[in-house]
């Protein structure tokens with residue numbers, strides 16, 4: 001089997017590449033960034049998907065499946081620069097789909113987001129929950145989903161909750177877990193917005209990589225699946241658990257709530273379990289331990 005991972009130099013992509021390679025799958029990456037965590041057994045092309053040269057990679061390799069992870073992954077960037085967001089998240093996705101159709105790709109697996117659920121009408125949110133759009137990012141991910149559904153290719157659309165784990169960049173637009181861990185291992189002050197009782201569904205990156213790998217191997221097609229733990233953790237609770245794994249001595253600084261922040265989010269993962277025979281299973285305590293150990297080695 002021969003699989004392309006777009007965005008394979010990124011956080012989730014690098015773990016997905018490792019998982020595919022260890023399952024004995026021939027793995028090729030297209031990413032415009034230099035990989036920090038390169039797998040020696042994968043083949044890397046440093047290219048923007050919007051460059052014409054990306055088509056040659058499809059022509060050369062005749063992929064069985066594509067896992068499309070390349071995207072500008074930040075809600076804030078999408079608000080500041082919707083053109084960049086649409087270029088990376090819509091145009092590049094359309095190109096991947098069109099090359100897939102032209103060069104005989106059998107299945108495409110794409111990474112969408114819980115951002116499509118906006119402010120949830122009920123919890124836990126299942127895949128039947130209506131979608132709505134609080135940012136250009138949510139809109140561009142939804143456009144990608146609809147292009148995939150129209151393509152005629154076999155597909156699985158994943159909607160990820162908050163992914164965390166080793167290799168997540170703590171700078172720029174990082175997730176709260178990596179921002180907290182970097183500050184706490186360095187004993188630097190950190191801010192909690194609002195009362196800290198807002199909740200999220202934190203899913204460990206190795207489980208996300210496992211889902212991507214299973215999606216490639218499974219005959220399942222034509223489905224939208226949440227990738228989540230179905231567990232709510234508050235930001236205060238997250239802080240307390242990371243504190244247990246570090247020597248942090250400071251109290252968190254209280255900051256105003258951020259405009260547009262959602263109070264509670266948790267995603268039902270029953271359909272993923274039923275469809276792929278797997279749901280994210282790493283306990284937050286274990287995932288955080290691994291992540292703190294990685295950050296201590298790296299930063």
Ligand SMILES: NC(=O)c1ccc[n+]([C@@H]2O[C@H](COP(=O)([O-])OP(=O)(O)OC[C@H]3O[C@@H](n4cnc5c(N)ncnc54)[C@H](O)[C@@H]3O)[C@@H](O)[C@H]2O)c1
Nearest residue numbers: 007009010011012031032033048049070071111113160163
């Ligand atoms: N991390 C999360 O919590 C989360 C949650 C929901 C959805 N997602 C989605 O999962 C996917 C992976 O996210 P991540 O956290 O690993 O992000 P990441 O930024 O670490 O990885 C994305 C990679 O895509 C590459 N890329 C972007 N645009 C490209 C283009 N036009 N051509 C070639 N390469 C390009 C970047 O260089 C980067 O290496 C994204 O689609 C993101 O929207 C992530």
